[in-house]
Amino acid sequence: MRWIVKLDNGLARISRACGWVACVAMILMLFNVFYDVITRYIFNDVSIGMQELEWHLYSMVFLLGIPYALQTDGHVRVDVFYASRSNAFKAWVNLIGAAAFVIPFAILIGTYGYSFAVESYNLNESSGDPGGLPYRWIIKAVIPLSALFIATSGLGMVTYALRVLKGEQSYDVEHSGGGLA
Amino acid sequence: EETFTLRLAETWGPNFPIFGDTTKSMARMAEEMSNGRLQIRIDSSNRHKAPFGIFDMVKAGQYDMGHSASYYWKGKVPNTLFFTSMPFGMTAQEQYAWFYYGDGMDLMQEVYEPHNMLSFPGGNTGIQMGGWFNKEINSLDDLQGLKMRIPGFAGEVFAEVGVNPTNIAPGELYTALERGTIDAVEWVGPALDLRLGFQQIADYYYTGWHEPATELQFLINKDSWEKLPADLQQILQIAMRTASYDMLIMSMHENANAWASIQSDFPDLQVRTFPDDVIQAMYDANSKLLQEAAERDDLARRIVDSQAEYLSNARAYTNISDRAYLNTMAELE
Amino acid sequence: MIGIIMFGVCLLMLLWGFPVAFTFGGVALVFGLISQGPELFAFMPFRIMSVMQNTVMMAIPLFIFMGVVLQRTKLAEQLLTSMGRLFGGLPGGLAISTILVGALLAASTGVVGASVVAMGLISLPVMLAHNYDKRLSCGTICASGTLGQIVPPSIILIILGDVLGLPVGDLFKAAVIPGLVLVGLYIVYILVLTRFKPQTAPAMPDDSGLSRKQEIVSALFAIIPPLALIVIVLGSIFTGIATPTESSALGGVGALVLAIAYRQFSFKMIWEAAHDTVKVTAMVFAILIGATAFSMVFSYSGGDYLLEEWIMQLPGEKWGFLILAMVVILVLGFFIDFVEISFIVVPILAPIAESLGINMLWFAILIAMNLQTSFLTPPFGFSLFYLKGVSPPSVTTMDIYKGVLPFIVLQALVLLAIFIFPEWFGMSASSGYSGY
Ligand code: NA
Numbered sequence: 001m002r003w004i005v006k007l008d009n010g011l012a013r014i015s016r017a018c019g020w021v022a023c024v025a026m027i028l029m030l031f032n033v034f035y036d037v038i039t040r041y042i043f044n045d046v047s048i049g050m051q052e053l054e055w056h057l058y059s060m061v062f063l064l065g066i067p068y069a070l071q072t073d074g075h076v077r078v079d080v081f082y083a084s085r086s087n088a089f090k091a092w093v094n095l096i097g098a099a100a101f102v103i104p105f106a107i108l109i110g111t112y113g114y115s116f117a118v119e120s121y122n123l124n125e126s127s128g129d130p131g132g133l134p135y136r137w138i139i140k141a142v143i144p145l146s147a148l149f150i151a152t153s154g155l156g157m158v159t160y161a162l163r164v165l166k167g168e169q170s171y172d173v174e175h176s177g178g179g180l181a
Numbered sequence: 182e183e184t185f186t187l188r189l190a191e192t193w194g195p196n197f198p199i200f201g202d203t204t205k206s207m208a209r210m211a212e213e214m215s216n217g218r219l220q221i222r223i224d225s226s227n228r229h230k231a232p233f234g235i236f237d238m239v240k241a242g243q244y245d246m247g248h249s250a251s252y253y254w255k256g257k258v259p260n261t262l263f264f265t266s267m268p269f270g271m272t273a274q275e276q277y278a279w280f281y282y283g284d285g286m287d288l289m290q291e292v293y294e295p296h297n298m299l300s301f302p303g304g305n306t307g308i309q310m311g312g313w314f315n316k317e318i319n320s321l322d323d324l325q326g327l328k329m330r331i332p333g334f335a336g337e338v339f340a341e342v343g344v345n346p347t348n349i350a351p352g353e354l355y356t357a358l359e360r361g362t363i364d365a366v367e368w369v370g371p372a373l374d375l376r377l378g379f380q381q382i383a384d385y386y387y388t389g390w391h392e393p394a395t396e397l398q399f400l401i402n403k404d405s406w407e408k409l410p411a412d413l414q415q416i417l418q419i420a421m422r423t424a425s426y427d428m429l430i431m432s433m434h435e436n437a438n439a440w441a442s443i444q445s446d447f448p449d450l451q452v453r454t455f456p457d458d459v460i461q462a463m464y465d466a467n468s469k470l471l472q473e474a475a476e477r478d479d480l481a482r483r484i485v486d487s488q489a490e491y492l493s494n495a496r497a498y499t500n501i502s503d504r505a506y507l508n509t510m511a512e513l514e
Numbered sequence: 515m516i517g518i519i520m521f522g523v524c525l526l527m528l529l530w531g532f533p534v535a536f537t538f539g540g541v542a543l544v545f546g547l548i549s550q551g552p553e554l555f556a557f558m559p560f561r562i563m564s565v566m567q568n569t570v571m572m573a574i575p576l577f578i579f580m581g582v583v584l585q586r587t588k589l590a591e592q593l594l595t596s597m598g599r600l601f602g603g604l605p606g607g608l609a610i611s612t613i614l615v616g617a618l619l620a621a622s623t624g625v626v627g628a629s630v631v632a633m634g635l636i637s638l639p640v641m642l643a644h645n646y647d648k649r650l651s652c653g654t655i656c657a658s659g660t661l662g663q664i665v666p667p668s669i670i671l672i673i674l675g676d677v678l679g680l681p682v683g684d685l686f687k688a689a690v691i692p693g694l695v696l697v698g699l700y701i702v703y704i705l706v707l708t709r710f711k712p713q714t715a716p717a718m719p720d721d722s723g724l725s726r727k728q729e730i731v732s733a734l735f736a737i738i739p740p741l742a743l744i745v746i747v748l749g750s751i752f753t754g755i756a757t758p759t760e761s762s763a764l765g766g767v768g769a770l771v772l773a774i775a776y777r778q779f780s781f782k783m784i785w786e787a788a789h790d791t792v793k794v795t796a797m798v799f800a801i802l803i804g805a806t807a808f809s810m811v812f813s814y815s816g817g818d819y820l821l822e823e824w825i826m827q828l829p830g831e832k833w834g835f836l837i838l839a840m841v842v843i844l845v846l847g848f849f850i851d852f853v854e855i856s857f858i859v860v861p862i863l864a865p866i867a868e869s870l871g872i873n874m875l876w877f878a879i880l881i882a883m884n885l886q887t888s889f890l891t892p893p894f895g896f897s898l899f900y901l902k903g904v905s906p907p908s909v910t911t912m913d914i915y916k917g918v919l920p921f922i923v924l925q926a927l928v929l930l931a932i933f934i935f936p937e938w939f940g941m942s943a944s945s946g947y948s949g950y
């Protein structure tokens with residue numbers, strides 16, 4: 001049991017690290033877009049590189065945000081049955097869902113995403129537009145990275161479900177959205 | 182007899198006119214000529230969702246064929262740039278001659294060979310228009326800081342003479358031009374531009390110089406190609422070549438009709454040609470960029486040289502034939 | 515056939531309560547492996563890349579950020595309660611304010627994920643705190659957040675313009691009146707409903723010690739700053755300072771400036787707002803990626819061809835064709851994403867409509883109205899998922915499903931009105947239209 005707790009905590013840390021990077025990307029993206037609008041309107045200056053950086057950051061926000069939201073139970077559920085069920089029921093739903101859906105899905109995307117990024121690296125792919133960003137493989141590599149972290153978050157769902165089944169944790173505190181609104 | 186089915190991915194959406202008609206007519210001809218032994222199944226961008234992933238998907242064999250434009254792969258393989266159309270380059274007639282009777286096809290195969298693909302001309306738009314402007318360009322000064330949606334190599338040429346090439350999502354182009362977020366938009370020609378409605382908001386329509394003969398491309402995965410028996414390979418080549426020629430004349434037909442309707446509905450729209458000094462500056466910028474490309478890579482140099490040589494030879498004849506005739510006709514008007 | 519079974523299985527799996535996004539993805543995985551093998555998933559990186567490069571969707575995180583900051587600084591609450599106060603003793607004031615703010619946001623974005631989530635963040639807590647009926651609150655928010663899809667600028671209209679070959683500008687102009695009619699009808703509905711059931715939307719309590727006149731003045735004064743923010747966002751689009759997508763960043767930065775002005779600003783606040791934004795954005799995009807995997811398997815297993823064959827059998831006479839076409843789109847909208855419908859179904863319908871002499875602009879607006887309803891129809895309406903994703907646990911999926919029903923009826927009415935009386939909306943049913 002102790003190793004599950006350790007593993008679970010370790011996996012949660014990985015997902016939170018993804019969340020941290022995504023938050024930084026979010027703030028940078030906000031000011032990136034703002035900067036581009038201001039320089040274009042006031043100084044009549046446009047940088048396609050800066051414009052491309054916008055979608056690079058935006059991609060990081062959701063690609064790294066997805067594993068983070070998995071760990072924090074931020075993904076929306078249809079709670080018609082789920083909400084009123086016992087912790088054990090929830091644990092089984094999450095355990096089976098993570099093992100059958102999340103992890104295999106992430107592994108497939110990660111595998112093909114890896115070839116996708118390697119191809120880009122081998123070609124030394126860059127933007128085709130004037131002043132665009134080089135090293136397109138970097139942002140493409142975030143796809144398999146995201147898949148890897150989704151898989152570890154999925155594993156985290158499994159370990160957490162096991163802890164719940166052992167009666168050592170519960171789903172009480174967590175709920176999709178976390179009552180953000 | 183064995184039937185062969187090739188899956189083709191195109192950059193365009195399901196009923197994108199002219200470009201999409203080309204793949205459909207190619208597939209139909211291949212099927213009819215082969216008596217049904219060669220089937221081509223077309224997936225438009227709504228199905229594969231990767232309009233700019235055709236190169237990778239055909240290379241990896243996820244699709245057997247692709248229909249796209251070679252210059253979209255400039256960021257992946259810089260030498261693919263030269264096989265669509267170059268600023269101040271050949272006209273469609275001249276360029277087809279270069280492909281089929283000059284060194285064009287051989288050089289193109291040399292570029293695509295390392296990627297396990299064959300590339301064939303895939304239909305021509307004819308000369309593209311220079312774009313929709315909300316500002317008249319009377320001198321080089323008017324270009325300074327001009328915000329224009331103009332991608333790729335032509336964008337680099339424009340950037341050299343002071344234009345600010347700008348990225349705008351295609352869905353927001355209309356609003357951006359209407360509201361003055363940008364000053365100009367380059368798209369294709371009347372038939373396709375009409376659909377985006379630029380004629381309703383722009384004051385000037387400039388004549389072209391940057392894409393005198395935009396050639397699309399058919400891509401074929403080499404393994405898929407080699408699986409075909411010799412007669413079907415032959416049939417496929419004939420179908421692609423015929424469909425390409427058909428696109429050129431269809432473009433002429435559709436553009437002529439679209440232009441007639443724009444002229445009658447928007448009589449205030451002004452057609453302009455860039456002044457001589459602007460054209461000269463862009464020509465110099467273009468030569469400089471080509472020079473740089475040629476210095477970076479030997480194959481690039483051979484392509485640039487081949488195109489330049491063919492152009493000067495073919496143009497000398499165009500001058501005493503087509504140009505002379507059009508000049509004669511101009512006198513009559 | 516596989517496509518149809520997939521929908522059934524997906525529906526069943528969703529009920530278990532596993533996250534929606536990964537249920538889509540997981541069902542796609544199972545059926546994709548069975549019907550095509552693992553190589554099918556080699557297309558996924560390309561599809562994800564398309565989402566990454568779809569810069570219009572950047573509006574989603576940016577608008578959410580604006581919404582979160584407005585919520586955290588209590589400025590949203592101030593905006594809505596003050597607007598609600600203007601209605602005095604009249605019930606339903608908050609709901610009407612929500613609809614009006616939703617209409618303003620709709621005019622600045624065409625991305626439903628952005629406006630529904632932002633509206634959910636801004637107004638759900640306020641409505642619940644003022645004892646509004648949960649269902650009415652959810653329905654109002656989903657419906658007014660989804661307005662972004664019909665009120666220009668709009669993604670549906672841009673896609674339909676592409677698919678039908680109509681100029682985007684004409685479509686935008688044609689959609690203005692139907693959009694406004696919808697807004698008006700929502701408000702009328704709230705007024706009528708609260709007349710008979712005032713307890714579903716209680717009037718704002720009196721601000722004690724203030725005369726009615728003072729109350730109105732202080733309410734107007736309180737509305738100005740947050741409303742100015744929305745006006746700046748809209749204004750930046752109309753004056754060409756920013757594209758609609760970029761305007762959402764002006765909104766985000768503007769919200770921060772307001773926070774500073776109201777002494778609510780701290781780096782901790784920004785950081786927490788970024789956290790909330792990332793979580794909600796991830797929720798929205800996970801659904802989009804799950805859905806793209808789902809539609810990939812649906813298409814590549816032949817589902818789209820089946821659909822095509824099926825639609826080809828529609829009757830070849832004008833009104834019969836139109837009615838059935840609208841029903842088909844409405845029913846498909848229960849299950850399939852609007853982008854898929856636009857690309858699979860509309861291209862088949864278009865040539866038939868054209869040959870029947872139907873005005874394509876009118877046809878496009880009918881489809882757009884119909885498709886925006888698809889965001890609201892249970893069980894797969896995305897707006898419903900998005901709102902659920904930012905709701906407190908006390909709001910259940912069922913509350914949302916039931917809450918949107920009256921609004922779906924209202925939309926069906928407007929659709930019917932455009933259908934029967936196109937001239938009321940400045941259109942004609944037959945093509946005599948001089949456009950292209
Ligand atoms: Na062009």
Ligand code: NA
Nearest residue numbers: 620623662667
């Ligand atoms: Na909108």
